[in-house]
Amino acid sequence: MRVAVIGGGPGGLYAAALLKRLDPSREITVWERNAPDDTFGFGVVLSDETLGGIEHADPTVYEAMRAEFVRWDDIDIVHRGVRHRSGGHGFAALGRKRLLEILHERCRSLGVELRFHVEAPYPAWLTETYDLVIAADGVHSTTREAYADAFRPSVAEHRCRYIWLAADFAFDAFRFEIAETEHGVMQLHGYPYARPSPGHHPSTRPSGPRDQLGASTVIVEMREEVWRAAGFADLDAQESVSRCAKVFADALGGRPLRSNRSAWTTFRTVVNAHWSHGNLVLLGDAAHTAHFSIGSGTKLAVEDALALAACLEEHPDLPRALAAYEAERRPVVASTQRAARASLEWFENLRIHLGQPSRQFAFNLLTRSRRVTHDNLRLRDARFTRAVEREFGCPPGTPPMFTPFRLRGLTLRNRVVVSPMDMYSAVDGVPGDFHLVHLGARALGGAGLVMTEMVCVSPEGRITPGCAGLWTHRQAEAWRRVVRFVHEGAPGTAIGVQLGHSGRKGSTKLMWEGIDEPLDDGNWPLVAPSPVPYGPRNQTPRELTRAQLTDVREQFVSAARHAGRSGFDLLELHCAHGYLLSGFLSPLTNRRTDQYGGSLDRRLRFPLEVFDAVRSVWPGERPMTVRISATDWSDGGTTAEDAVEIARAFAAHGADAVDVSTGQVVADEHPEYGRSYQTPFADRIRHETGVPVIAVGAISSWDDVNSLILAGRTDLCALARPHLYDPHWTLHAAAEQGYEGPGVSWPAPYRAGSRPPRTGRTDAPKPRLALGT
Numbered sequence: 001m002r003v004a005v006i007g008g009g010p011g012g013l014y015a016a017a018l019l020k021r022l023d024p025s026r027e028i029t030v031w032e033r034n035a036p037d038d039t040f041g042f043g044v045v046l047s048d049e050t051l052g053g054i055e056h057a058d059p060t061v062y063e064a065m066r067a068e069f070v071r072w073d074d075i076d077i078v079h080r081g082v083r084h085r086s087g088g089h090g091f092a093a094l095g096r097k098r099l100l101e102i103l104h105e106r107c108r109s110l111g112v113e114l115r116f117h118v119e120a121p122y123p124a125w126l127t128e129t130y131d132l133v134i135a136a137d138g139v140h141s142t143t144r145e146a147y148a149d150a151f152r153p154s155v156a157e158h159r160c161r162y163i164w165l166a167a168d169f170a171f172d173a174f175r176f177e178i179a180e181t182e183h184g185v186m187q188l189h190g191y192p193y194a195r196p197s198p199g200h201h202p203s204t205r206p207s208g209p210r211d212q213l214g215a216s217t218v219i220v221e222m223r224e225e226v227w228r229a230a231g232f233a234d235l236d237a238q239e240s241v242s243r244c245a246k247v248f249a250d251a252l253g254g255r256p257l258r259s260n261r262s263a264w265t266t267f268r269t270v271v272n273a274h275w276s277h278g279n280l281v282l283l284g285d286a287a288h289t290a291h292f293s294i295g296s297g298t299k300l301a302v303e304d305a306l307a308l309a310a311c312l313e314e315h316p317d318l319p320r321a322l323a324a325y326e327a328e329r330r331p332v333v334a335s336t337q338r339a340a341r342a343s344l345e346w347f348e349n350l351r352i353h354l355g356q357p358s359r360q361f362a363f364n365l366l367t368r369s370r371r372v373t374h375d376n377l378r379l380r381d382a383r384f385t386r387a388v389e390r391e392f393g394c395p396p397g398t399p400p401m402f403t404p405f406r407l408r409g410l411t412l413r414n415r416v417v418v419s420p421m422d423m424y425s426a427v428d429g430v431p432g433d434f435h436l437v438h439l440g441a442r443a444l445g446g447a448g449l450v451m452t453e454m455v456c457v458s459p460e461g462r463i464t465p466g467c468a469g470l471w472t473h474r475q476a477e478a479w480r481r482v483v484r485f486v487h488e489g490a491p492g493t494a495i496g497v498q499l500g501h502s503g504r505k506g507s508t509k510l511m512w513e514g515i516d517e518p519l520d521d522g523n524w525p526l527v528a529p530s531p532v533p534y535g536p537r538n539q540t541p542r543e544l545t546r547a548q549l550t551d552v553r554e555q556f557v558s559a560a561r562h563a564g565r566s567g568f569d570l571l572e573l574h575c576a577h578g579y580l581l582s583g584f585l586s587p588l589t590n591r592r593t594d595q596y597g598g599s600l601d602r603r604l605r606f607p608l609e610v611f612d613a614v615r616s617v618w619p620g621e622r623p624m625t626v627r628i629s630a631t632d633w634s635d636g637g638t639t640a641e642d643a644v645e646i647a648r649a650f651a652a653h654g655a656d657a658v659d660v661s662t663g664q665v666v667a668d669e670h671p672e673y674g675r676s677y678q679t680p681f682a683d684r685i686r687h688e689t690g691v692p693v694i695a696v697g698a699i700s701s702w703d704d705v706n707s708l709i710l711a712g713r714t715d716l717c718a719l720a721r722p723h724l725y726d727p728h729w730t731l732h733a734a735a736e737q738g739y740e741g742p743g744v745s746w747p748a749p750y751r752a753g754s755r756p757p758r759t760g761r762t763d764a765p766k767p768r769l770a771l772g773t
Helices: 012-021 048-057 059-066 096-110 125-130 142-146 224-229 237-247 297-314 318-348 358-366 375-381 382-392 433-444 473-489 546-566 582-587 599-616 640-652 678-691 702-710 719-726 731-737 747-751
Strands: 001-008 026-032 044-045 068-071 074-077 082-086 091-096 115-117 133-134 154-169 174-181 183-193 215-223 267-274 281-282 406-409 410-412 417-419 449-456 495-500 569-577 625-631 657-661 693-695 716-719
Touching: 001 012, 001 125, 012 026, 012 096, 012 133, 026 048, 026 382, 026 449, 044 048, 044 096, 044 183, 044 215, 044 297, 048 059, 048 297, 059 096, 059 569, 068 183, 091 096, 091 183, 096 115, 125 133, 125 142, 125 281, 133 142, 142 237, 142 281, 154 183, 154 224, 154 237, 154 318, 174 318, 183 224, 215 224, 215 237, 215 281, 215 417, 281 358, 297 318, 318 546, 318 678, 375 382, 375 702, 417 433, 417 731, 433 449, 433 473, 449 473, 449 569, 473 495, 473 546, 495 546, 546 569, 546 599, 569 582, 582 599, 599 625, 599 640, 625 640, 640 657, 640 678, 678 693, 702 716, 716 719, 719 731
Parallel strands: 001 026, 001 133, 026 115, 074 174, 133 281, 417 449, 417 716, 449 495, 495 569, 569 625, 625 657, 657 693, 693 716
Antiparallel strands: 044 091, 068 091, 074 082, 154 215, 154 267, 174 183, 183 215, 406 410
């Protein structure tokens, strides 16, 4: 096999070395347009997992790297002059230049041909001349762009500028430092990559050769508008370096910074629909990128090389080998990119967290990517985590999720909410035995608040024929029965009702018969802000007239009165997911030209009128919340910035909390799914408006709930599917954490089951089978 490698970075070199080591008969050539001692950046970070793979695949490379490693366990976060240290994290780093030297030596010893100062031939020629072509030519890959129709790349630029620099001393921990300047917030990411010489301490000021005190990578990052306001756009390279050293003089101990052809740039997230085309395959940054704040692109590239080499060994047929490589790596990379995106966006929006207490801020930063969690951090550094819990107000031994929370006159015993879930099981809008059992079981399960499904305010406001309602006394009496059971059978659990109107998404089949599909017969007419159908098969709604708007508002008022008499503890107004009130908020569904359309203030007018009318008849001591879609996940729709203003408007009108969901407004949406993927929207609203928030969306574990609550990203967590899987989710969360205190109580008939039953064989004490000497 003849192999061409385009790009002489760590990923391309390591792939070449592995392939040659596994089969010395392979002819492998690496093209690198720069000189062998040219390198960009300074130190690279590798995980223990990656190092284990390197050790197994090529002990020679591993031993050479191991001799150079700088290892450390601590992370320092400096926030408003206060430093907090968290331990137990485990990093290893070495200089990028030294890593390349190691890989050059290994490639040459194995017989790989390295061609420096040479541009690789055009990919089309390489693919005809070589059996395999590996494109490892980086984030700006010309190879990828030459075959863009095949790889279908997507490149997203982000909001921060950053620059890679170095300091000639070794930090004694991974350091994050925040600088609040007159121009805005700037941040430093720093870590050591070369050890100090014996006898020197990192705090010692430099007095001799550069390497005496070791070396550290220093990345300075800030939002584009801060970068421009601070004048960096007008500075040359050396002036930028000097300015950065001055801003972070405390972190650097007054020492200078240096560059290596460093330049300000914006991070680009690269995603490709396909990683191979014929005998051409992408590797490393050419295939994917992940923000530097969660690790290293070198780490991903090296792991790609390991997987590619293994797949070529396991599948002698090249197409199968390349397919296996992509199938193995894509899920790993996608997971890393989700974590990286969460981390990147956290730093982009860093300013909203600055008002937090410094220790909570540090915990928030450490858990920003969702890969480090409350439970994980407790294992790494129990002392630090206990200190955060204590400052948050957790009594000793109490998980954050079991602390109480007050909304107006209602105190919730814990932070868990059973999210509204449509059951489509009512008859003529009347909830029956199914609803009693469904909601009753979840109330017995220990959550602080159980929410009904969307309860419709009129027959025409139903989504499906099976939707529950509150437009008749009979329906109200049926709901009273459910509420009574919750209050009497599950003391301490509150129950809330969610009121809504389907708008243009009504008159559809039950979910399991065809979600959002129109009825085969028996359809009822639909109304909406504008005559825009939800989908091509859905009917076109009538645009609501002024008189009809008044009628709809009064339907909400009537339903709220019924809800109050039924005894609900909380009322939520459904202004999300493309239903009627949500339809007014989104510019994609509201095309009116009157006072209820156009600017955001005018699109808010009718939902706020409904809110005010409902609030006026809802008992004053009982809280009222609003569910919103914080983004439409579609171009031209509601943005995160709009969501902040929407939440602020409802809070000004008396909303006690905002339930922050996303999407489902238009059929053509592109959500960015992932664990807790909607939480950043709640986080932003909470910190920019000060209104309490309920976070929803792929929150599935009690560890996630604890992490989000303790980090201050939300006040309450609403879970849907986990409560379908396990009605006693909250009780089981307490049992799994060994918690039996306030905030959770097992119903008396269930207390015998408060500990997991033992199943299967247990290991008994072993008998002594030999005499001691």
